[in-house]
Amino acid sequence: MNWGDIIRRSGRAIRQAKIRTLLTAAALAVGGFTLTATLAAANGARAYGNKLIDTNFDPSSLIVAKNKNVFGGGGTTNKPQPYSSSFTNVGGKTINMLDQQDLNKLASFPGVQSVFEPYTTSVQYITGPNGSKYTGSVEAFNPNISHQYAAGGVTGNIPEGKVVVPADYLSLLGYKNAQSAIGQNINIQVRQILGGQADKSYTIMAILTPPSTLIGGNVNSTLFLNANDARSIYDYVNKGTINYNRFLTAIVRVKDGTNQAKLNAVQNEIKNAGYGAESAKNAQAVINQIVNVLQIIIVVFGLITLVASFFGIVNTQYISVLERTREIGLMKALGMSSKNVSKLFIVEAAWIGGIGAVLGSIVAIIIGVLINPWISNKINFSNSRLLLFRPSQVIGLIIFLIIIAVIAGLLPARKAAKLDPIEALRTE
Amino acid sequence: MIELDNVNKIYGKKDTAFTALADINLKLPADKSIAVIGKSGSGKSTLLHLIGGLDRPTSGSIVINGQDLSKLSKKEMDRYRSHDLGFVFQSFFVEANQSCYQNVALPLEINRLPVLKRKQLIEDALVQVELADKIKNKAGTLSGGQKQRLAIARAIVTKPKVILADEPTGNLDSATGEKVISLLFDLHYKQAATLVIVTHDSDIAKACDVQVYIKDGKIEKVTTKGTNK
Ligand SMILES: Nc1ncnc2c1ncn2[C@@H]1O[C@H](COP(=O)(O)OP(=O)(O)OP(=O)(O)O)[C@@H](O)[C@H]1O
Ligand SMILES: [Mg+2]
Numbered sequence: 001m002n003w004g005d006i007i008r009r010s011g012r013a014i015r016q017a018k019i020r021t022l023l024t025a026a027a028l029a030v031g032g033f034t035l036t037a038t039l040a041a042a043n044g045a046r047a048y049g050n051k052l053i054d055t056n057f058d059p060s061s062l063i064v065a066k067n068k069n070v071f072g073g074g075g076t077t078n079k080p081q082p083y084s085s086s087f088t089n090v091g092g093k094t095i096n097m098l099d100q101q102d103l104n105k106l107a108s109f110p111g112v113q114s115v116f117e118p119y120t121t122s123v124q125y126i127t128g129p130n131g132s133k134y135t136g137s138v139e140a141f142n143p144n145i146s147h148q149y150a151a152g153g154v155t156g157n158i159p160e161g162k163v164v165v166p167a168d169y170l171s172l173l174g175y176k177n178a179q180s181a182i183g184q185n186i187n188i189q190v191r192q193i194l195g196g197q198a199d200k201s202y203t204i205m206a207i208l209t210p211p212s213t214l215i216g217g218n219v220n221s222t223l224f225l226n227a228n229d230a231r232s233i234y235d236y237v238n239k240g241t242i243n244y245n246r247f248l249t250a251i252v253r254v255k256d257g258t259n260q261a262k263l264n265a266v267q268n269e270i271k272n273a274g275y276g277a278e279s280a281k282n283a284q285a286v287i288n289q290i291v292n293v294l295q296i297i298i299v300v301f302g303l304i305t306l307v308a309s310f311f312g313i314v315n316t317q318y319i320s321v322l323e324r325t326r327e328i329g330l331m332k333a334l335g336m337s338s339k340n341v342s343k344l345f346i347v348e349a350a351w352i353g354g355i356g357a358v359l360g361s362i363v364a365i366i367i368g369v370l371i372n373p374w375i376s377n378k379i380n381f382s383n384s385r386l387l388l389f390r391p392s393q394v395i396g397l398i399i400f401l402i403i404i405a406v407i408a409g410l411l412p413a414r415k416a417a418k419l420d421p422i423e424a425l426r427t428e
Numbered sequence: 429m430i431e432l433d434n435v436n437k438i439y440g441k442k443d444t445a446f447t448a449l450a451d452i453n454l455k456l457p458a459d460k461s462i463a464v465i466g467k468s469g470s471g472k473s474t475l476l477h478l479i480g481g482l483d484r485p486t487s488g489s490i491v492i493n494g495q496d497l498s499k500l501s502k503k504e505m506d507r508y509r510s511h512d513l514g515f516v517f518q519s520f521f522v523e524a525n526q527s528c529y530q531n532v533a534l535p536l537e538i539n540r541l542p543v544l545k546r547k548q549l550i551e552d553a554l555v556q557v558e559l560a561d562k563i564k565n566k567a568g569t570l571s572g573g574q575k576q577r578l579a580i581a582r583a584i585v586t587k588p589k590v591i592l593a594d595e596p597t598g599n600l601d602s603a604t605g606e607k608v609i610s611l612l613f614d615l616h617y618k619q620a621a622t623l624v625i626v627t628h629d630s631d632i633a634k635a636c637d638v639q640v641y642i643k644d645g646k647i648e649k650v651t652t653k654g655t656n657k
Pocket of ligand 1: 439440446448466467468469470471472473474475
């Protein structure tokens with residue numbers, strides 16, 4: 001028998017047992033659905049993570065701290081530490097800080113293009129036209145990070161006296177909308193830790209759209225200033241304290257840092273000098289690791305349902321063989337080889353697998369298309385999609401499920417192939 | 429020519445051993461019609477299965493048109509059945525939920541005949557059994573006689589050299605049975621095929637060129653049309 005005839009005959013057998021086929025396929029479809037949706041969700045999460053990193057980190061930069069423990073958490077010890085001028089104690093925890101010498105040293109490393117200090121400072125409050133007071137912090141604008149703007153924009157660096165404001169502040173502080181806020185003033189009240197108070201005013205240059213959130217935690221309430229403005233606030237606030245001229249982290253931009261090898265080389269160099277250094281890639285790896293773990297958990301559940309449907313297919317195919325004992329006997333009596341009889345039932349199983357897999361992925365894709373906008377809206381994904389279907393993955397999964405079904409069909413097919421035609425024809 | 433030389437068929441082993449056929453020696457002429465007659469359980473079907481290559485004898489040799497079946501591999505035996513033989517069974521064994529066309533197509537598919545060459549052969553076979561108008565009907569919708577005619581069409585579509593029919597009228601009333609038998613005789617003449625019919629019916633037996641009488645697994649007597657008359 002030709003493959004064409006085998007496929008047609010087994011397809012006909014499938015059609016004759018519609019309900020049974022559909023039910024068996026449905027079990028497989030559940031697994032297919034879970035796996036398709038999981039892969040799509042993981043794709044979406046990774047894509048979102050990448051976007052998040054891109055809008056918050058410069059990919060060719062490293063975040064550097066006094067030592068690696070600042071990132072790991074291990075160094076922020078709450079035990080008493082021997083005094084050193086580079087220690088500070090924040091909320092009962094001792095943290096190593098960078099000072100100006102460190103920044104200069106970092107800048108002198110070969111391969112380093114520039115060192116950027118964000119001067120992140122919590123301010124007392126921020127006010128606008130309606131006089132309401134809101135908390136927030138300020139930070140130096142990093143020209144190497146791409147932002148999305150709801151209105152206005154910054155090309156290159158932000159000039160002194162100007163500010164970039166997150167959209168969340170607009171209505172709170174009494175601005176009509178993003179467009180009309182451009183060019184207006186915003187006031188920042190800063191308070192010196194050792195007493196003094198100052199009111200600073202800046203002109204709004206651009207409004208940030210909400211998406212660049214989640215990472216960095218406070219980006220939603222961070223106003224971006226020119227580095228000199230940020231520095232002067234930082235110095236003003238910390239003047240006279242142990243933190244004066246000390247910095248938690250610095251952003252080190254690497255020459256040709258998009259070249260992973262060069263980035264890694266500089267990262268190692270800095271690490272070897274005793275500093276802690278993380279790249280956007282590292283942060284990305286952390287995000288991806290979380291996504292991967294979640295993905296594995298769901299995939300395992302998907303695979304468990306596949307095991308169940310595997311036995312479903314074995315069962316269905318055994319019934320099919322039993323039901324068609326006479327037909328098998330006839331085919332063998334007419335000279336059909338055992339190999340072809342076996343193929344007939346394996347292809348039948350493949351049909352079930354294919355139907356189930358296609359069913360599952362279609363349902364997953366339909367649900368994805370329907371709920372994507374809703375989810376994006378709910379969790380502030382803006383124009384990202386949570387469920388990201390890759391055709392190659394969907395097709396690969398369908399092929400995988402067909403292979404599973406074929407394996408499930410092997411045993412029943414063997415039984416069919418081994419039937420003695422005389423015995424088979426005797427069954428009434 | 430169908431030659432059986434010292435053929436024995438023993439089912440089971442030791443305690444349960446049962447000799448279904450003992451010392452069968454037969455030389456049956458090619459292109460003739462042969463009736464195998466005997467009581468129930470006498471071994472008629474067993475004999476037919478051996479000739480048809482569905483089973484192998486415990487000892488002895490079977491040579492069909494010069495082909496020694498004991499020397500055939502499994503694959504060659506499959507080929508022998510699909511190319512040289514046509515089977516007709518007592519209970520038809522047509523696939524009820526497939527069309528007449530699909531039923532008759534089965535042996536051609538097994539023979540790997542190209543799709544384009546099939547249609548003509550199938551139509552011809554159905555015309556010969558007078559089922560041309562039912563070509564698209566499901567076999568399940570046919571009457572008993574029609575089903576057996578469909579089975580005959582399936583048996584002859586490959587133009588076999590030997591047609592084996594095991595009580596082809598056993599499930600039919602006498603009038604329908606007669607029609608089926610005359611059809612079988614017709615086709616065996618037209619296609620110059622050896623026809624072996626297992627039957628209880630003495631009228632059918634008499635119509636054949638050779639009669640082989642079997643009793644308790646042994647040949648009782650062999651007669652030919654001439655001597656019988
Ligand atoms: N697989 C088997 N195992 C054991 N005994 C068998 C087997 N097949 C057939 N027999 C026995 O061999 C004997 C001959 O059987 P066979 O089917 O050839 O009879 P038959 O002449 O065709 O009878 P009927 O006219 O009822 O069809 C019977 O006694 C039967 O019980
Ligand atoms: Mg019999």
